[in-house]
Amino acid sequence: MPAKCVMVLGTSSGAGKSWVSTALCRWYARQGYKVAPFKAQNMSNNARVVNTRQSSVTEFSNADQASGEIGSAQYFQALAANAEPNVNMNPVLLKPEADTRSQVILLGKVNTELSTMSWRERSEKIWPHIQQSLDYLIAENDVLVIEGAGSPAEINLMASDIVNLRVARYANAQCILITDIDRGGAFAHLYGTWALLPKPDQQRIKGFLLNKFRGDPTLLAPAPEQLKSLTGIPIIGTIPMLFNHGLPEEDGIFDERTLDRKAGALKVAVLVYPRISNLDEFQPLKNITDLELIWARQPSSLEDVDWIILPGSKQTSADLAWLKQCGFERVIEKHIQRGKMVLGICGGLQMLGQVLHDPFNIDGAATGLGHLAIQTTFAKDKQVNKITVRFGQVKGLWSALSYLEVFGYEIHHGKSSHKTADNEKQALMAQEIIADLAWQNSLGNVLGIYIHGLFEDPAVIKSLFGKEAKTLDTVFNNLADLIGHHIPKETLLSLVE
Template sequence: MAKTIMLQGTSSHVGKSIITTALCRIFLQDGQRVVPFKAQNMALNSYVTKTGGEMGRAQVAQAEAAGLEPVVEMNPVLLKPTGNSCSQVVLMGKPIGNMTAKEYHTGYSLKALGVIKECLDHLDSEFDVIVIEGAGSPAEVNLKANDIVNMHIAKMLTAPVLLIADIDRGGALASVVGTLELLDPDERDLVKGIIINKFRGDIDLLKPALEFLEEKTGKPVVGVVPHLDQLGIDDEDSVSLDDKQIMSVRELEIVVIRTPKISNFTDFAAFASEIDVNVRYIKQGESIGKPDLILLPGSKNTIEDLLYIRQQGYEEQILELVNSGTPLIGICGGYQMLGKKIADPEHTESNLDSIAGIGLLDIATTFTPSKVTHQVTAICNDNGFLGVKFSCDHLTGYEIHMGRTEFLENLQHAFTITSRSDQPLTSVDGVVRSDGLVMGTYIHGIFDNDEYRRNLLNALRIRKGLAPIESVNDTHTRKENSYNRLADTVRNSLNMKLIYTLLGSK
């Protein structure tokens, strides 16, 4: 039988996902068979498993930290907001429909408990330790009756809970005391300790506050984790984009249009690790400027995000920049936006029957209720993007989209897919405009392929009159180093002896 420990927070974005990731790597380093779990996740950053199931990106990072292949049992319920207090509900990796918040919380959430219990039973039989992440705050009194992710899970498993507060945002002590006060007595008893996260400054100056907190709550402070910059670990949701800042002037600037329903922005994380690249996310009201490359990201609501781009004047800026020679790449929803037309006859995403696209590629997309979710392998075609031959083979990535795209002309294609979900095939993907300036693709994660990414960046360098860089940034090694760095910092910050006592395993 697996031991369990649960991380809950005083609010969203206090660091539950990161501390869970750290504990997964710490337990792995200590020889434990450890697995992450989050019953219900709400996020637009998702991932496709080898079997074609969709799950939250945070649990993928946690699985990697635990040395595991991600599987949907780690995140059985995924909610993907679509707008107007509505989300697409994904159960065991497959979408089952869109629901309003009221429909989900009052009519469906508790029905998913049986599936959640089955997943936990399966993990219990396979692993030594289950590290469980909660969501938001356990003290949301309006949602507690239908909670399937916080105290309901803790009570189901009698799991010891560590409560995390973010001191960087202010009010950490009050948030801890207030959260505990709003819990029922049996729930409060399950909280075995407090973690103060994202601390900057002199720990000696904080000690009186920690002593007060322990005396006031009767709960030990398990540790104080410092604020960690540039973790190099995939983020869960777009709130984290507010923390991303340009740290120095570099030779290449890549801009990402940050739309309201941006999804899978982890597609661009690998660029930020390169020594010659600044990645800038364009928020409402900011100018695109004169970058070396524009990226249109994926979207959970392509039509809504296209309207945003149009209304904010970004479409006009994009057209002017492309016409003057700035290259542009669209991924998934961004790819669909670049076409002539997007049709939604069954109102899968919006109330509009159709909308004109930006018109830079000769394609048209029609939305259907069924979703395509596959891991893929591909080769790069001799497509002339940026006027350069990209001879990259053995590319990997994943597809996750609801639209079906029609090619209106005899076009140059960006990639040839050689397998989907481990099934061999030959299928074209994406489009490269004849002048080499505009490209679109459905393949998420394409820039995580080190050789392809460096070839693309070197093509941008040559356009600027800069010498290419020959070294290749190893994404796998970089991630492993990031997980180890995180684990070392958290191990040194927490009372691991107490945590192992709570687990009852050491």
């Protein structure tokens, strides 16, 4: 029997679609259903490496095409559903490279032709692939939890929509419309979104959901009944404001209000450059007690921090230029001279090196920060791999990682290698501790690595911080418990039975 489809739509971006979809994946899985997530098109620089061999499209069956990219939200939703993540769950991923340009990932792989097309032009070319992925997942599962994007009622985009209403119609989905009540205007958002939908699509909405509620629930009356009288649709639940739930945020940057200022805590600062990527991998640091995670948007944020992390970047050379222009270069150098810890991940590793070469006009050539004696050359083909490797001997402040086996993933164009030292200072910055993947300086306080997801490895958390990591299963179960507590069980079951 084909899967029943439940779709989570939102009145806006950030309403809570991703985490509610994740919670529903685990809730339905706990009822004994075979569950999978789906989002037709995601726009994010937070991506994960998954299997392409489970694709509905045979063109990705070759061994050299075994890995591809999907949005991180669908990756975590798949884990919540107890399903193996694969490219069908997010057939189209847009990775912004500039304000008016995105790299298009189709079924896990970069598609250069689509990347050069306008949004409306490429929609019809993309839709057949979305259909194929939907058909595949519907045939293979009992329940499909579908996440929408932004709002389904953007009337300037509706004619070219391939994420919201078109998917809901094709999958015959039962829809929930969620809104962020903490922003204010929630009832107007719900009514306005519903009112702008075509009549047949209004009938797909089976319930409204209020998210991020703080205060006295009795103050909501009489609005829920008035809204139902206007639309015929009930409010099926009111979800309280939930800070520190343990799931990476939809767009990576955590709400500053949720960051605990902890006296005496280890202070870890992550640089927030304009094209930052893969921020979701730092959620485990936020879950650690006695650690304060700081988002550094200006050099003053780096005062008195213990660690500086240069994260991944979708446009390394441009973000490196921004970093220098804003004055981070001098502050990072002083931090290193004081013997404090610096970590560069992927694009951050490349920035810490001597030079960036770009013979194919992929990213842009640049001079690096010069703290690791490596050079990076951007290649035409992107490295997209799951990876399990073992550290060699690691010196100094990072020595806890010595000989540790770790798992993670690679997503990068650049290939880095040792650069012949021009002087004695550079000669001290060249120790390779994982072949082609990780280097550190002679003082042992600067580490650069291509592996994303390092802090999601419990062994790494235990070695570096002496802490037991909160497991993802615990996070998923807590979210499912929350949904189950605030939405009646019979309502959730009625959506799929």
